Amino acid sequence: MMCAIACARRLREAKNQSEVVLLDGAKKPGAKILVAGGGRCNVTHYTVDEHQYAGSTPGAIRSVLRRFDADQTVDFFSGLGVELKREGTGKLFPVTDSAATVLDALLRELDRLHVRRVFPWRVARVEQHESGFRIFQSGDPDGFMQAQHLVLATGGMALPRTGSDGVGYKFARTLGHSVTDRVFPSLVPMVLGEGSRWITELSGIAVRARLQVQSATGKHLHSFTNDMLCTHFGLSGPGALDVSRYFFDARTDDPGTQLIINWLGETEPTEVDTTLQSLGKKSVLGGLREVLPERLVRALCAQCAIDPSSPGHALIRSDRQQLVTLLTSTVVDVDRDRGFTHAEVTAGGVPMKELTTKDMRSKKCQNLWLVGEILDVDGRIGGFNFQWAWATGYVAGSAIAKAILAD
Numbered sequence: 261m262m263c264a265i266a267c268a269r270r271l272r273e274a275k276n277q278s279e280v281v282l283l284d285g286a287k288k289p290g291a292k293i294l295v296a297g298g299g300r301c302n303v304t305h306y307t308v309d310e311h312q313y314a315g316s317t318p319g320a321i322r323s324v325l326r327r328f329d330a331d332q333t334v335d336f337f338s339g340l341g342v343e344l345k346r347e348g349t350g351k352l353f354p355v356t357d358s359a360a361t362v363l364d365a366l367l368r369e370l371d372r373l374h375v376r377r378v379f380p381w382r383v384a385r386v387e388q389h390e391s392g393f394r395i396f397q398s399g400d401p402d403g404f405m406q407a408q409h410l411v412l413a414t415g416g417m418a419l420p421r422t423g424s425d426g427v428g429y430k431f432a433r434t435l436g437h438s439v440t441d442r443v444f445p446s447l448v449p450m451v452l453g454e455g456s457r458w459i460t461e462l463s464g465i466a467v468r469a470r471l472q473v474q475s476a477t478g479k480h481l482h483s484f485t486n487d488m489l490c491t492h493f494g495l496s497g498p499g500a501l502d503v504s505r506y507f508f509d510a511r512t513d514d515p516g517t518q519l520i521i522n523w524l525g526e527t528e529p530t531e532v533d534t535t536l537q538s539l540g541k542k543s544v545l546g547g548l549r550e551v552l553p554e555r556l557v558r559a560l561c562a563q564c565a566i567d568p569s570s571p572g573h574a575l576i577r578s579d580r581q582q583l584v585t586l587l588t589s590t591v592v593d594v595d596r597d598r599g600f601t602h603a604e605v606t607a608g609g610v611p612m613k614e615l616t617t618k619d620m621r622s623k624k625c626q627n628l629w630l631v632g633e634i635l636d637v638d639g640r641i642g643g644f645n646f647q648w649a650w651a652t653g654y655v656a657g658s659a660i661a662k663a664i665l666a667d
């Protein structure tokens with residue numbers, strides 16, 4: 261949608277008659293906008309840089325992001341009548357707190373610019389010919405459209421019921437592109453194994469925790485400190501979703517990769533030890549429930565076979581040390597990720613090195629452009645994935661119009 265808008269605006273300004281057509285296989289376009297941010301749509305983040313992304317090289321990602329930054333996203337939506345507000349986390353949402361405001365504004369703008377929206381029109385395959393592209397409709401072998409330029413904006417594989425089921429990778433390959441060896445769910449909840457069943461029994465508990473990925477040899481790989489939610493199957497919430505990308509990626513190469521929780525966020529073990537030692541007559545439960553939910557404290561004590569009502573001074577050293585270790589370094593038994601159906605984004609895709617980053621143009625196929633999640637770029641929780649979609653869409657759309665006008 262962003263790409264079509266950027267292209268159509270430029271063509272209109274130049275009074276060019278070329279038609280911009282938006283094909284979508286879904287019955288309702290923009291499904292992900294509506295579900296995003298719990299129905300509020302986290303449109304972008306107040307500060308966006310390449311370090312919030314994984315996949316292709318930071319240089320390639322930066323090159324695109326600086327051509328359409330978060331301020332431009334804010335201005336773009338403001339121009340469509342959608343004001344954004346910044347929340348404490350730095351995330352930007354529409355002031356209406358409704359994702360429909362964002363989608364409606366995009367659809368209105370597409371209509372104003374006379375972009376032909378064709379849906380549901382599922383693409384089965386694409387072919388390149390001397391005169392351009394033929395785009396064939398699914399279920400109708402004779403039904404095809406012709407286009408001078410083609411943009412693949414099919415998304416990745418996350419939440420496939422919205423229409424993005426990975427078929428775009430097939431189109432990219434047909435047209436000469438490669439796709440990374442690994443394409444896997446990112447920002448995905450984690451299903452825990454039998455060894456961490458006690459954590460799943462804490463379903464509903466949310467804490468600000470530090471989640472760390474460590475190699476089998478004990479090397480620190482990645483960590484995130486953010487809200488984490490215990491659920492009936494395992495771990496969710498922003499911290500767990502962010503870390504999932506790095507944990508599952510690392511574990512594919514190194515099966516001994518560990519996920520470690522510090523239930524007290526950034527608090528160091530020595531500090532926790534000192535606190536426990538200074539409890540005196542106060543019970544362990546009484547002391548710890550000031551910083552953690554009571555159910556969690558009881559579960560942690562149970563794991564260490566400590567009576568939570570026992571006074572701090574009665575804790576023997578080995579028990580205290582065991583509790584400190586569990587509080588700050590619980591090693592989690594992660595069974596698997598929850599799959600694309602529950603993932604927010606796809607890791608892997610078409611490598612950025614196969615595109616010219618100044619305009620998102622394919623280096624492999626003439627007049628082909630790729631934008632959004634189909635590319636090997638995935639961002640953290642916080643509006644970064646939409647920013648990637650807006651930025652790549654805007655850059656490509658503007659460049660296509662320029663190319664058409666130059667013909």
Ligand SMILES: Cc1cc2nc3c(=O)[nH]c(=O)nc-3n(C[C@H](O)[C@H](O)[C@H](O)COP(=O)(O)OP(=O)(O)OC[C@H]3O[C@@H](n4cnc5c(N)ncnc54)[C@H](O)[C@@H]3O)c2cc1C
Pocket residue numbers: 283284285286289290291292293295296297298301302303304381382383384413414415416418419422423424425427428603604605631632633634642643644645646647649
């Ligand atoms: C539950 C959930 C919540 C999210 N929340 C946020 C958030 O708050 N903030 C944020 O930044 N990101 C969020 N994301 C991620 C964000 O939605 C995506 O990264 C972004 O939508 C990607 O944009 P895209 O245009 O590349 O792909 P998509 O939004 O996936 O759109 C691809 C479109 O292509 C169509 N399509 C695919 N194949 C075909 C075909 N063969 N023929 C015709 N049409 C086809 C699909 O129907 C779809 O409409 C969330 C994702 C999910 C799943």
